[in-house]
Amino acid sequence: MAKVHLRNVTLDNFRECISLEVDESQKGLVASNVKSLAEAYVNPNLFPLAIYDAKVAGWEQPQLAMVGFTMYEITAGVGFILRLMIDHKYQGQGYGRAAMLEVIRRLKLHPEVELIATSHQTANEVASKLYRSLGFVDWDIEWARQHKSEIFLKLNF
Template identity: 80%
Template sequence: MAKVHLRNITLDNFHECISLEVEESQKGLVASNVQSLAQAKVNPNLFPLAIYDAAVVGYEQAQLPMIGFTMYEIVSGVGFILRLMIDCKYQRKGYGRATMLEVIRRLKLYPEVELIATSYQRGNETASKLYRSLGFIDWDIEWALDHESEVFLKLDF
């Protein structure tokens, strides 16, 4: 089973982060890492993180390549997982699931987080299957129910 280690985006790993790419068929389904990092720069509620294989734990400089990017937001009692992208070279190896489990674990550590949520673009069956397999269910909050392009899910804990 894949295990991950999450690290802050720094000057040392910034270029590696913005060089990550999803498969061609996924390009319209996730925001670019550059866009996400720009949003995080101006919004203190956003937490962007680099995804590495857990084998880098204990090394000040990661000894393995970055495998993906994730970002969450904490607002109004909700820990919202906004981004999850795994580079095309590392997909289908369990890193997406391992990252979601680690982000969920971290969000549960914030006393102000009462609900964990995420969303995916309609038609992204891979994301739907992953999130639902982790226990996410449709979020029946009024503003999310009839969203044109996204499906919103919540995880009660």
């Protein structure tokens, strides 16, 4: 099973982060990393993180390539996982699951987080299968009903 190491996106790894790409079949289902980083720049509640294989832990300069990107938000008692993308070269190797488990672990460490949630485009079957396998269930919350193309999920803990 893959293990991951999450790091801040910095000037040193910014270009690598924005060059990551999902599989052709997933284009349009995930926001670009450039857009996500721009949102994080203006919103202090957003936490963008580069995903690496756990083998880079302890290295000041990672010796392996970045495998993906994730971003979460903490607002109103909810730790919301907004983004998860794994570069097409690393998909199918367990990095998505490992990254979700690590983000969930981190969110549980925040005392203000009472609920962990995420969402995905209706057409994103890969994300749906992953999130549901981790215990996420439908989240029926009124404000989410106006987003017809998105499915909102919550994780009770």
